[in-house]
Amino acid sequence: MEKILSVIIFIAAFGISWSANSDTQQTQGVVQQNPSKDEFINSLDPKNHKPKPRSRGIALVPSIPLKKPKPPEPENKENVSEPGTTIPAEVSVPDIPQISVNMTFEFNSSLLTDATRITLGNLGQAMQDQKLKPYNFIIEGHTDSIGGASYNWELSLRRAAAVKRYLIETHQVSPKRLKIIGKGEAEPIYPENPKAPQNRRVIIINAGTS
Numbered sequence: 001m002e003k004i005l006s007v008i009i010f011i012a013a014f015g016i017s018w019s020a021n022s023d024t025q026q027t028q029g030v031v032q033q034n035p036s037k038d039e040f041i042n043s044l045d046p047k048n049h050k051p052k053p054r055s056r057g058i059a060l061v062p063s064i065p066l067k068k069p070k071p072p073e074p075e076n077k078e079n080v081s082e083p084g085t086t087i088p089a090e091v092s093v094p095d096i097p098q099i100s101v102n103m104t105f106e107f108n109s110s111l112l113t114d115a116t117r118i119t120l121g122n123l124g125q126a127m128q129d130q131k132l133k134p135y136n137f138i139i140e141g142h143t144d145s146i147g148g149a150s151y152n153w154e155l156s157l158r159r160a161a162a163v164k165r166y167l168i169e170t171h172q173v174s175p176k177r178l179k180i181i182g183k184g185e186a187e188p189i190y191p192e193n194p195k196a197p198q199n200r201r202v203i204i205i206n207a208g209t210s
Helices: 002-029 037-044 115-129 148-169
Strands: 032-033 098-102 137-141 178-182 201-208
Touching: 037 098, 037 115, 037 178, 037 201, 115 148, 137 148, 148 178
Parallel strands: 032 098, 137 178
Antiparallel strands: 098 201, 137 201
């Protein structure tokens, strides 16, 4: 009986340990709500990042083009992507340090809500922390599929720009450290439900040092 109990305890402990490790490994792909300063640092600091094992060969990460007319170019062309493009090749691998955050905006607008300001407060503090201060970042905006593709691309870009502006003006993050990209509705995190609110998100990507 004692041996049986020992085996049961061992299996239960192993199961708990495996579950915890599994959850840790899957955090990168999960849309998070209001991460703390430390959670931002842990996700974006390369020293904490453990790349997933790779199989032999080369993995290609294709762009998903928007099959709509190109929208008018924004007034400020600096640090802006064109619709249908991907992030630069050196940071397009999924195993780079990044965090996907659900940020709320006014409906059909790039105006920040109070909840998003709180989240950006944590992000700004994290970016100015000594652990992340040497690094540059990409702010990648995403929308759901409500509305036209061209409109959503422009909206995602304006929202990424609003995040960048807030970090610069409120937390004095250097503009040289930040690049914005608009993805629109092209890369939903839930493709089976493109209108899901989780698809309206901002991804912060560590782009390395300059």
